[in-house]
Amino acid sequence: MVADLTVLAPSPEEPALKVDRLTVAFPGAGAAARSPIVDFSLEIALGEITCLLGPSGCGKTTLLRALGGFARAKDTGGVLFQGQWLKEPTPDIVMIFQENNLYPWLTVRRNVAFGLPYCEGTREEKRVRLEAMLRHVGLEAAADQYPRELSGGMRQRTAIARALVVNPKVLLLDEPFSALDVALRRRMQDLMRAIWETTRTTFVMVTHNVEEAIMVGHRVIVLGGRPMTVLLDERTEATPKDRYAPETLALQRRIEDLIE
Numbered sequence: 244m245v246a247d248l249t250v251l252a253p254s255p256e257e258p259a260l261k262v263d264r265l266t267v268a269f270p271g272a273g274a275a276a277r278s279p280i281v282d283f284s285l286e287i288a289l290g291e292i293t294c295l296l297g298p299s300g301c302g303k304t305t306l307l308r309a310l311g312g313f314a315r316a317k318d319t320g321g322v323l324f325q326g327q328w329l330k331e332p333t334p335d336i337v338m339i340f341q342e343n344n345l346y347p348w349l350t351v352r353r354n355v356a357f358g359l360p361y362c363e364g365t366r367e368e369k370r371v372r373l374e375a376m377l378r379h380v381g382l383e384a385a386a387d388q389y390p391r392e393l394s395g396g397m398r399q400r401t402a403i404a405r406a407l408v409v410n411p412k413v414l415l416l417d418e419p420f421s422a423l424d425v426a427l428r429r430r431m432q433d434l435m436r437a438i439w440e441t442t443r444t445t446f447v448m449v450t451h452n453v454e455e456a457i458m459v460g461h462r463v464i465v466l467g468g469r470p471m472t473v474l475l476d477e478r479t480e481a482t483p484k485d486r487y488a489p490e491t492l493a494l495q496r497r498i499e500d501l502i503e
């Protein structure tokens with residue numbers, strides 16, 4: 244446990260994000276008719292890892308963007324964050340994309356520190372927090388390297404550290420590990436669970452990998468159809484030792500059948 248990163252456990256009653264009759268409108272004439280998200284509702288629990296799965300093109304990224312305040316919603320509904328309609332991105336909700344978007348001209352340490360000037364706390368508190376985060380994701384030794392000198396996993400760890408060091412209330416991840424090989428992907432999944440154990444941040448992760456969703460998530464939601472609906476909403480208690488357990492494999496098959 245890294246004390247510097249610990250936050251108070253949030254009250255479990257209150258949802259972190261409430262999608263309430265959301266219709267996403269795409270810009271351009273008639274485009275709203277093609278929107279996969281029409282009158283859609285869903286609650287994302289506070290302090291949990293929720294994984295979103297679904298066939299390609301069903302609207303997962305569009306939903307994630309809406310959760311981040313990036314989508315244009317019709318004013319008949321939307322996304323509620325802390326009881327308020329989310330109209331634009333907020334520093335409390337941070338999004339990480341597959342391609343991680345690091346600043347190539349900054350070292351790992353300076354990439355991770357990028358958002359700290361905008362946070363509360365003294366210079367010394369921020370310094371301690373930065374170093375604790377670098378240690379937590381195993382990047383201390385690489386802190387003075389540039390993104391081009393890093394492996395894919397190190398780049399993604401830098402992106403995760405940069406997102407978490409500002410202590411967001413919600414972290415949205417869009418297929419963050421899809422470019423990584425199987426072994427590295429598993430290490431990143433374990434790291435994500437370890438980070439969650441310490442910070443209890445609300446994570447929402449889109450993935451195409453069913454096993455990953457079951458192993459990382461506390462809750463797995465399968466989306467599909469047009470307009471998009473929830474096809475399956477299941478809690479999962481799987482730990483690494485349950486990876487090949489009959490219940491894990493049975494849930495995996497049920498989900499795969501829905502996504503095909």
Ligand SMILES: Nc1ncnc2c1ncn2[C@@H]1O[C@H](COP(=O)(O)OP(=O)(O)OP(=O)(O)O)[C@@H](O)[C@H]1O
Nearest residue numbers: 269270274278279298299300301302303304305306
């Ligand atoms: N800005 C936009 N304007 C018009 N159509 C869009 C826009 N953004 C997304 N779409 C369409 O909305 C649908 C859902 O896209 P989205 O990227 O959310 O799906 P997805 O489930 O994340 O797909 P994938 O798994 O392949 O990443 C697609 O048909 C896409 O073409």
